Amino acid sequence: MTTKTDSINAPGLGGEVDILEEQLLPPVNEFRRFVKVFFRRKIVLIGFIIVVLIVAMAIFADVIAPFGPYEQDLHNVLAAPDSTHLLGTDSLGRDLLSRIIYGSRVALSVGVITVLLSAAVGTLIGLVAGYAEGALQSVIMRLTDAMMAIPSLILSLIVASILNRGVLGVVIAVAITLFPGYIRLINGQVLSVKQNDYVMAGRSMGSHKARIMFRHILPNCLSPLIVQMTMMMGVAILSEASLSFLGLGILPPTAAWGGMCYDGYKYLMMRPLLSIAPGLAIMVLVFSFNMVGDGLRDALDPKLRGTSSN
């Protein structure tokens, strides 16, 4: 703590005075503190590294994967793992390892788009409900309760079969099950942020409703929103995998981990790896996102943002 002798001719401080004590502690480098708290737990670091690796794998799949996702090698179908096919081949002779690598593209793209779509829609409706209060809020919240009453897998099954079952169809099917969660989260956050005096201060200054909404209320809802989005990445990936497993998700022959599990399920006796490997990939990716989510929750927690000087 540096002690800087300076005299501040500040009114209200009793006139001329030598203040030995630094008025404020040295500025806390916000980013450095965020990184320090985020990586405090080893498991969060591991999760973060895995996510980065899988994203890299998805981007450079063409380079990394030994074979194309659809390349069929018909004369060694259902081969055991060997030097060329590290994890063996599936019922159509396609290399399992390459398909898993390409599968990460589907998982990540479905995950990211679903989360962004549902977060955007959910946040907007949540903001409106939270700020409007009164009749509009109760109508929105009743509709949200109804949406959340339908078991999510059932809802996404129906919606998936309404739309064509491509990536977009699955994304919308899963997003529909996730966005009510955001409505509840943001509605709750807006109501609690509105209790603070700085919102009332904004109103007493005569600023427009919109300005208060986007300048004061929304920024203070961001931390829980970011944490929820990270957690929802895992849920989205799981939902897509379940849909594909039930045969109503991504259309074959696209390499999707859920579908691969389903295809491998028939050959469980001979080649268990065909089901176990893609399933493991799903779990690892979802686990890592959850760890990143936990790390973000600690790092963004206002209580831990360092206390004021006394």
Place this chain on the structure above:
Amino acid sequence: MIEAARGNIVDIVNLKMYFPVRRGLLKRKIADVKALDDVSFSIRPGETLGLVGESGCGKTTVGRCIVRLYRPTGGIVMFEGADISHSGESDLRQIRRKMALVFQDPYSSLDPRMSSGDIVGEPLKIHHLVKSKKEYDERVAELFIMSGLSPDMTDRYPHEFSGGQRQRLSIARALAGDPSLIVCDEPISALDVSMQAQILNLLQELQSKNDRLSYLFISHDLLAVQYISQRVAVMYLGRVVEISDAGELYANTLHPYSIALLSAQPLPDPVAEEKRHRIILTGDVPTPLNPPAGCAFHPRCPRAKKECSESVPPLRDAGGGHFVACHCV
């Protein structure tokens, strides 16, 4: 009664503020919380009016009605001669520049996501009081210095400041629109003794430099109110029971509740404390949900008569501008 003299900053006449209580299945209104029941007073330019009372007496509600954060159920709120009781948000916007609010809780009155400079400068942006970024920064720095903070702290965030410094930021923000009225709602009760003294001095200095600046100083700390206010009003359960010049009120207290309130606050002086005759009120502060009939204080009043429980005593002048609302005085 106190008529709205020309030139007052604030005049409120028979102000009523009822909050509906909804209960049961269809949230039907079953009763009214009479937060304010016929309150009248005015504030002259450059004057500080102290507003004292316990929780539930409506002192915070008065402040919020004046700044028109609530639309009053009844009565008139005049600001600089204009009746703003029922004006809409759009034409209130100009008037809001001239009034400001300072809050009690230093930790919830500043937006944690904004830098202190932006917080203080927000009124400048809302009312477009500055033309260029340079002028904006200068004005913000000036406001910081006026409130006893060094300008190089404008990019720090609220969580890096102490309680006392945050109240200074609130005051700087209030000064941004060059207001003629600042409603201070318990500005020092969350602070330590030494910090309270600094804020009280700051408020006084600001007023000495701008003779149009007036305060409504709301607090339950009688010593602070006595120190800073020229006139003091004592409130009980939504009504003003006594209002007069500060010195007169403390020296010659008339209303039984004010007397009990003064005696309840221990003076930090053992010798004086020894001699004081302590009046300890019995019972709890009644809820404003169903206030007692007649004078709301009569169930706890040592001098209560039959008449007190029948009719509400009007606020009348007991001589020299010392108004009191009691049948027995």
Place this chain on the structure above:
Amino acid sequence: MERLLTVSGLTTEFRTERGTVKAVNDVSYHVDEGEIIGLVGESGCGKSVSQLSVMQLIPNPPGKIVAGSVEFEGQDLLRYGRESREMCAIRGGRISMVFQEPMTSLNPAMTICRQMGEVLTEHLGIDKAEARERSVDMLSQVGIPDPGKRADDYPHQLSGGMRQRVMVGMSMLCNPKMIIADEATTALDATIQAQLLELMYEMVNKYHTALVMVTHNLGIVARYVHRVNVMYAGRIIESGTVRELWANPMHPYTEGLLKCVPKLGERLVPIKGMPPSLINRPPTCPFLPRCRLRQKSCFEEPVPELTHVEGDHYTTCRVRLEGLTDD
């Protein structure tokens, strides 16, 4: 009066991200039987932490009692483990505590009489029925109307003042030798606060129980307390009877505090600067940065021990003490 409690050299530290905070730094004071003493100071001066340390209620991961001894009725409490049988017998039985926040200090999911009865069944081993009877009797003693019915209410059905009366009643149930009131009336309105203080004053004198009044309100100290310790940055910087301190404050901080209270006609003289940060404090006098009387020696030598002035009056200000010997 017989010596009840002697605390000497008590030091409690908290590990935080910015370094270890010495919340209580070498604190020594004593309490006699039936005496009312005050612990006065601003927030962050360690007055509450010192009392929580005496009761060993410091949350263990961040906080730790590093040094010192707490002699109570001849036994050093710090020798006992935090959850040892002896310590549990002391807490609530021999020494009880009343906390600041009435709204959150009672278990919201338990009726009033069960929460009070728990103390009796725990310490005196009496059965539930008698425990309820005694609790209801205590409720009437602390001035709660219609105690029979109120005993079965839940905390959220009572006002703040009522809940604090329940806390006081609960602390008196086992007729403890000492009660620690940690800012017990700070959250209450003036008239309710006055009622509660009068109640505690009566009960403490009636049962000849010692009372440690932790507060930042100088008025309460002036009206109710015999002897007072003024704390600053984790240390006791001055102690003495209330009259001695008000008549002749022997420490610039105490003087500053007394001048900070608004009096009509006198200009307020605030203490300049800011309360100190408690992280890696230098051994010199903690009030140094804000002190107007400081001299060269203050910068070099460590802060002196509590030195006797006269009567019960002790201070740690070297300048004031030297001033005493000169004139």
Place this chain on the structure above:
Amino acid sequence: MLTYIVRRLIHAFVVIVIVSIAVFILIRLLPGDPIEMLISQTQLTETTPEMIEALRHDKGLDRPLPVQYADWFVQMIRGDFGTSIMRNFDIGKEIGNRVTVTLMIGLSAFVIGLVLGPILGIVSAVRRGKFVDNLVTVIANIGITAPAFWVGILLIFFFGVRLKLLPIYGYTLPWDDFWMSFKQSLMPIFVTALGPIATTARQTRSSVLEVMSEDYIRTAWAKGLNERKVILRHIIKNSLLPVVTLQGTMLRMVVGGSVVVETVFVIPGMGKMMVDAMLSHDYPVVQAVTVIMTLVVVLSSLIVDLLYGWLDPRIQYD
């Protein structure tokens, strides 16, 4: 308390009506016209437009949608869910005997989650930072992140194929052959329960940690209670309140999960019926199963809400 109950009842009814409308509309959006389905299924040779029209009129599909909806809703309340297009069985009866299967697995999984979750949560919170805490946290995280079908496949492979201890598919009702039913439902119940156990344990742990820092816990210590008594008498009840509200979502998770579990373990429950109906475009079945499942979820969360109202004194004296 009464207003709380009545408000919750109305709330549940409103949700059911909204859900039924949503499902009714969603089904109408599904590809494929029911009449064509019917025709292709009955192998009628030549189909003239008039015949199709008559069939449509006969089935009442030409009436305005709200009327159709009202008619369907009334029928549903009387338990008549119409007949399956594909295999012409009466949906109501079929659901009747299938629902017991799904509930057998679902409810036992839910109960396990309700019991095991809080226990794990409390133990790991009380022993914070120690080995058991880390163990429970890792298990909880795996429980949340592992896809149910994958865990199912793993179990089938390990216990069924390799060790041949447990049958790998099929389901017999306990009153028919208890021992066989027990062996058959062991794995499905474990897979269904994994999610609720993990989520409840995590929620209980964070809620216990939160309650531990409350003022009234410090008061409990100050009364002289030791750790065991503080936990048993003060911490547990207060920390379980938020966990009870969570159980509504747990039920949704269990009911939803049945779709996957019953597909993996080939169990003739409502979930399997749903998937088969989806794949074969048998929409009346889909419609009926969805409404029934949602009904189960809504009614059970209603029970959970009322339980919460009874447990939390602040609501009793609303």
